[in-house]
Amino acid sequence: EARWMKLVREKKPGKISADLRKIMNMGEGKLPPWCMKMKSLGMPPGYPTLKIAGLNCGIELIKGDMYGTLSSGKDSKDKIKY
Amino acid sequence: MNAAVNNPETTIYVGNIDPRVTKSQIYELFVQVSPISEIRYPKDKVLQMHQGYAFVECCTPEDAQYVIKLMNNTVSLYDRVLKVRRANAQSTNISNP
Numbered sequence: 001e002a003r004w005m006k007l008v009r010e011k012k013p014g015k016i017s018a019d020l021r022k023i024m025n026m027g028e029g030k031l032p033p034w035c036m037k038m039k040s041l042g043m044p045p046g047y048p049t050l051k052i053a054g055l056n057c058g059i060e061l062i063k064g065d066m067y068g069t070l071s072s073g074k075d076s077k078d079k080i081k082y
Numbered sequence: 083m084n085a086a087v088n089n090p091e092t093t094i095y096v097g098n099i100d101p102r103v104t105k106s107q108i109y110e111l112f113v114q115v116s117p118i119s120e121i122r123y124p125k126d127k128v129l130q131m132h133q134g135y136a137f138v139e140c141c142t143p144e145d146a147q148y149v150i151k152l153m154n155n156t157v158s159l160y161d162r163v164l165k166v167r168r169a170n171a172q173s174t175n176i177s178n179p
Contacts, residue, residue, distance in 0.1 A: 011110040020110050023103065023159045034115060034156050041152055046116040046145040 013050055014068030021065070031067055088120075091143040093169040094150055097135045100160035105136075107159070112138050115152055116145040137169055 011017075016024075016032065026032060035052055044050055052068035053061035061068060096108065105123045112118050120139040125132055140146040146168065154166040 007106055007109050011106070011113050013114045016114070017110060020107050023100075023107065024111075024157060025161070032114065032157075034152050037152050037156060041148065044115050044145070044152075045148055046141060 013044075013047055013070055014052070015066050017065060028064055029062055031062070035067075088139065090169055092119075092140045092146050094138050094140065094146050095135060095165075095167045095169040096138055097165040097167070098162050099132065099134050099136060099164065100162050101132045101134065103132070103159050108136055108138065111157065111159075112149065112153070116149045117141045 016026070018028075021027065024032070031052070031054060035055060038044075038052070038055055043052075043056065047070060049071040050068060051057040051061065051071055053059050055068075057068075096112075099108070105121055108121055108123060109118060112121075117140065118138060119141055121136055122139075123132055123136040138149075140149060150166050150168055153164065155163055156166075157164050
């Protein structure tokens with residue numbers, strides 16, 4: 001489905017649109033509510049390279065709609081490899 | 083619509099969703115914490131409204147377990163707290179370890 005492919009291309013971990021922030025009640029420059037829980041549960045097993053501001057990298061990563069990033073561009077898509 | 087569960091090991095149930103929430107928003111939210119392979123978000127055929135729940139499919143059982151622990155009672159959309167549980171196959175009731 002074309003719409004699904006578009007979603008997969010556009011929506012990435014570490015970035016939350018203004019649209020979704022609004023209904024979550026989460027302003028720009030804020031960490032999403034699940035990040036606190038990551039301190040006890042650990043980082044997502046599906047994203048071994050995920051960096052989140054203030055958790056496993058510097059707070060300066062918080063910028064506009066960003067609060068984290070997948071450090072390597074292409075390889076960490078949907079495939080799990082060990 | 084029959085919202086059958088493909089694989090109960092990798093599928094999570096998300097409940098208490100405000101009907102204004104779109105499928106894109108559910109994807110955007112859950113892709114933050116796990117790769118997502120599929121979302122089923124049934125609509126009432128007559129009312130043309132979402133029914134308040136969705137099935138989100140992760141890639142591995144490990145991802146699904148993690149998402150349930152991390153996201154249950156964690157996020158509110160339109161001031162409604164999302165409930166996240168493991169999706170049980172219709173008739174078989176798999177007990178949690």
